Each structure stands twice: as C-alpha cells, then as structure tokens.
Amino acid sequence: MQATPPTRQIDGARFREVLGSYPTGVAIVTCTDEHGAPAGMVIGTFTSVSLDPPLIGYLPMKTSRTFARMRGSPTFCVNILAADQEAVCQHFASPAEDKFAGLAWHASPAGNPVLDGVVAWIDCDYASVTEVGDHYIVLGGVLGMQLERDTAPLLFFQRGYGRFSPGPLVAAAERETIEAVQLAEIGRDEMEAVATELNAECSIIAAVGGDVVYVAVENQSPYFRLRSRLGFRVPCAPPLGPLFVGSPGAPGDDEWLKRLGRPDQETIASALAQLERVRSRGWSIALQGAGEDENLDEMVALYSNPHRTPGQERRLLAAAKARAGLHEPAELLDHVSYDVRHLSVPVRDAGGQVLLVLRLSALPPAADLDRIRQWLARLQLSAARLEQTIAARREHCRAARLHA
Template sequence: MHTPTSARQIDGARFRAVLGSYPTGVAIVTCIDEHGLPAGMVIGTFTSVSLDPPLIGYLPMKTSRTFARMGGSPSFCVNILAADQESVCQHFASAAEDKFAGLAWHPSPAGNPVLDGVVAWIDCDYASVTEVGDHYIVLGGVLDMALERDTSPLLFFQRGYGRFTPGPLVAAAERETIEAVQLAEIGRDEMEAVAVELEAECSLVAAVGGDVVYVATENRSPDFRLRSRLGLRVPCAPPLGPLFVGGPGAPGDAEWIGRLGRADQDTIDASLAQLERVRTRGWSIALQGPDEGENLEEMVALYSDRHRTPGQERRLLEAAKERAGLHEPADLPDDGRYDLRHLSVPVRDGAGRVVLVLRLSALPPGASLLQVRQWLARLQQSAARLEHTITARRARSPAPRLRA
C-alpha cells in the first residue's frame, strides 16, 4: 500500500465541501477519566465495522485534548444523538470547561455516561488505536448496547445539522399545510379587498412545521408584478416570523433564538429586543434593503423546495441575519420616508392564538409615516373582521384547525 502524493494538492476547504455532501450521524463518545470525572467529545465519523466480532469505529483528531484525556479509561460509550439534541451537540463542541454541567446522564453497565434522551448507546473497550494522517482510527470491541428512544437521529450535512424525515412525517407536514390553506380560504375575501383597495399585494401566511408559509396571496399592484409567493416558505428564525413565535406551528421563544446558531450576545440581544417590540406594538414591519432582489427571492424559492439541502437553508438564514437591521426598527421618525418590504398584523383565534398573519407588500416606495399608519389601520381593520369570522365558524364547526 502506498501514500498518494495527490492528496497534498487538495485544498482543505474544497476537501470539506465535497466530503460534506455526504451526511453522517452525530454521536458523543463518553467515559470516566482516570480522575473519576465524566469526559466526552463530539464525533461525526462513527461507523459499524464488523459483526463477528462486533466492532465499531470512530476517528478523533490527533490534536484532540479530550481524546488524550479519555485514553486513561479502559472503555468508552458511544451516545447516538437524537434529532432534537442539536443543543447537546453544540454544548459539547463549545469551549465549556465542564461539558456535563446541567446535563442529565446515567452510567452504562461499564460505568460510562449515557446522556438522557439519546437514540442509543454502545459500550466498548479499545480493540486498537491506529495513527492515520491527522487522525486516529479507534476500533472498539462492543461490550453492551441498547436502544433508548424510538426517534430520528441527528445528522450532519453540508456544515449544518438536520434530521432524516420519513414519509409519514412529510405527510403530516403536508396535512398541516392543507389545514392552513383551508383556514386562509375563510379570509380570502378580506385579503382580496385589501389588495384591490390599496393597489398592493396582500397575503395570508401561516406557521407550519416551524416555517412561515404563504397560503394565499393576491397582487393588485400596478408597479410590482412579482412572481407568485403562493406556497413559498421561510424559516421562523430571527428576524423572521416574530408574530408567530410561541403559537401553533411555530417555535417558542428559546427555540426561535436558538435558530441563530452560534450567535454573539449582541445579536441575541438585538433579536430579543425585536421580538419584544413586535409584541408591544402588535404588528410587524420590514424595510426594503438596497441590495434586495432576485438573489434573495431565489434563496427563498430554494428553501421552499421540500428537497432543499442544509447548505441552501444556511444561506437563507445568513441572508436574513445580514438584513436583521431592516426588521422591526426601534425608531420610526415622523418625517422619515420608508420603502416597505412588508407590513404584517396577526389574526387570532378565539383562544387568542395567532393562526394567520395578514401581510401587505409591493407598496409604493418613499412612503411617509402617516401613509404607513394608514396602511396599518386598514390591515388591522380586516384582521379584526377575519378574527370574528374565524371564531364564529369554529363555534359551529371545529374544522379547519391548526395543530398546536
């Protein structure tokens, strides 16, 4: 066997990009170190190796201080993370001194930490450790193993985390979208009346599966003949979708903020301030940026494809974060002129939950604050009538109804 010289000619970024197109599971290897303390590290290179004898393998970096610390233990445990444990993964990948602080775990038969909520765990001893390039290949002889939860695993793909979604779950999301469309049909007359009266685009959007989805739209703007937004969706993540946060089909406050990923404290604080402004005002506003156009619309279209990749999702989230300052501005001077991307008001059911948002867009540029307030008042008028209609119809029949 020989070492190929061509490997030295491959750029590291290119190597990661190409290999990142192959999804891998995410696991945390744990043990009790020689001082009797729990230790653990994230691995994305775990694999089964042999059935007879039962062997598994993973590849830690040779520079890993955690792996060096774990070498004093005669055994280790592979914890296969569940799709809802991305925060656990991020915690172990962080620079936190105590990776087990605040995390619940229990000992495996070999005494190694098994994190609560994992899909499965595998206790192993060391069959071999071999140096290869800048990594070790660790082979573990399986001592014991068990399934903990019947749920989807966490996947790593194109530098992003996600989950495998089987057909029945896709069907469930489609049912929720259908229910949202049926609910929007109740408000179609109001939506169309606003579009005609204001010569603008008026849409009804709903929160479905953590996304904000356009479920009905009408464009009567003489100047903006836009591609139809019907069916388009964006992630309910800062600064998007604040009116829905905490309601049916949308993330709660902590999950909404968590979708920022590894954000600095200033970004987190700014997002929380935007959320609070929306809740205090009772409506949402987004301004048009100077460089917005086909590129952003194309990113939204790619995200709306059910077969989107984590890379496409990440690019849209990054674009949204870059434009965060255009959403929910703290100050709206009376003498200002405003180019609106959209103006939105909530539509609530009888229980006070936001089930739809009435959104106005494709508006003339350079609007005065007085004009913005007039548009807002007209939207709120229609939203109030729509709320009354929804409440009355649901009193007669429970359908359509969005899942909480």
C-alpha cells in the same frame, strides 16, 4: 517493490465542503481514565464494521488530547446522541475543562459513562488502533450494548445539526399546511379586495412547523410584478415572523431567539425589543433595503424547496439577520418617505391566538407616514372582518356537529 502513491493537491476547504454533503450520525465516546475520572469526545465518524465478530469503528484525530487520555482505559463506550441533544454535543465540543459538569450519566457494565437521554450505548474494548493520514482508525470489539430511547438520532450535515424526519412527521406538516390553506380560502375575497383597492400584493400567511408560509397571494401592483410567492416559506426566526411567535405552529419566545445561532447580547436585546414593539403595536413593518432584494428572494425560493440543505437555511438566516435593522423601526417620522417592503396585521381567534397574518407588499415607493397609516387601517379592517367570518364559520360547524 511497492510504488509510492502520487502527491495529491486537494484544497482543504473544498474537501470539507464536498464531504460535508454526506450526512453522518453524532456520538460521544466516553471512558473512565486511568485516574478514575470520566472523559469523553464528540465523533462524527462512528460506523458499524463487522457482525462476526461484532466490531464498530470511529476515526479520532491524531492530535486529539482527549483521545490520548482515553487510551489509558482498556474500554470505551459509544453514546449515540438523540436529536434533542444538540446542546450536549455543543457542550462536549466546547473548551470546557469538565465536560461532564451538570450532565446526568450512569456507568455502563464496563464502567464507562452513559449519558442520560441517549438513543443507545455500545461498550467496547480496543481491537486495533491504526494510523492513517492525520487520523487513527479505531476498531472496537463490542462487549455489550443497549437501546435507551425510541427516538430520532442527531445528524450532522453541511456543518449543521438536524434530525431525520420520517414520513408520518412530514405528513403531519402537510396536514397543517392544508388546514392553513383551507382557512385562508375563507379570507380570499378580503385579500383580493385589498390588493385591488390598494394596487398592491396582498397575501395570507400561516405558521406551519416553525416556518411562515404564504398560503394565498393576490398581486395587483403596477409597481412590482414579483414571482408568485404562493407556497413560499421563511423560518420563523428573528427578525422574521414576530406576529406569530407564541402561537400554534410557531416557536415560543426562547425557541425564536435560539434560531439566531450563537448571538451576542446586543443582538438578543435588539430582537427582543423588536418583538415587544410588534406586540405593543399589534402590527409589523419591514422596510426595503438598498439592493440585493433579488438575492434575498432567491434565498427564500431555495429555502422553500422541501429538499433544502442546512447551508441554504444558514444563508437565509444570515441575510435576515443582516437586514434586522430594517424590521420594526422604533420610530416612524412625519415628513419622511419610506420604501415599505411589507406591512402585516394578525388575524386572531376568539382566544387571541394568531391564526393567520394579512400582509401587504409590492407597495409604491416613497410613502409618507399618513399613507402608511391608511394602508394599515385598511388592512386592519379586513383582518377584523376575517376574524368575524372565521368565528361565524366555526360556530356554524360546531352547531352542525351537535345536531348531527
């Protein structure tokens, strides 16, 4: 007599959190239903099962109406999504009635939809469908398959989408960082002079791989003895990094906004207004918030870890979004005191592209507008000197190469 398995009390949210720490690939299973219309659903459970005979598997929910509809077809096709197809995945996961509207696709040999741009597709028939808990286990017998693109697949991890970064890509990012550090070394004397003169922290930051990275730091502030920010990075996403937007190593306007996730129109309009103010002024300012600065710094430290998780990135972006009103205020008033978190100015090349940013932080509290203007003028003077030094250094290197 078979024993009845014990009842297990597992919290559903905790179950999803723990299992979400394991990354999965993302695919879309498609078919042509019994009425001849294309049908499809997103799955994150696709797996190879057997080589002899060739079998694959996936696990749809028993309550899935799309899967119930797809059972009317004798075959199905697994479309393995590419890393740049997150929008396709989101479209199929939406409540839209026609999931194929506006999407390019062609028929597989078995007559199932193959979405343009996928990494690969696999045609199958149903080897078996087994009920297990609140899901089915579907085993598919492979009928045919094809690699379509030599590119990285879309991954799902901790409720976020991303991609696998192979060694050469990581090495490229490291090279960009090294180049930024070498450029910052040219400005070290200016940075140290500003920090000493203003009794503040002065940093040189650069845009690398879509992030803003602290590549040189000098802290002479008697007000705040912060942990060293050297090597710290933050995502170039609203309201962060506006001086870099559109420059090498940083996202363009649209990509900058996309990192907000799914914002409402008011949030988008506010971010664009801040970006326009920064471009019009030619400098950037952020004010201190009420408390939780240590929590924010801890989030930045976690994000700066090369092994950060999507969850850590989401928390930092959410914290930045919550503090967006402290960035780039529309108006700074005379006879009002401000606690400035940081004040930043660009260092540009001869073509106007932002190479680096000089940033002042750890400043004395309760500064009036006149004092802020003095800080800004001193920072802009150093940025201008640094631009001249970099231009002269590059001209010297070009001349040396011509005569080599």
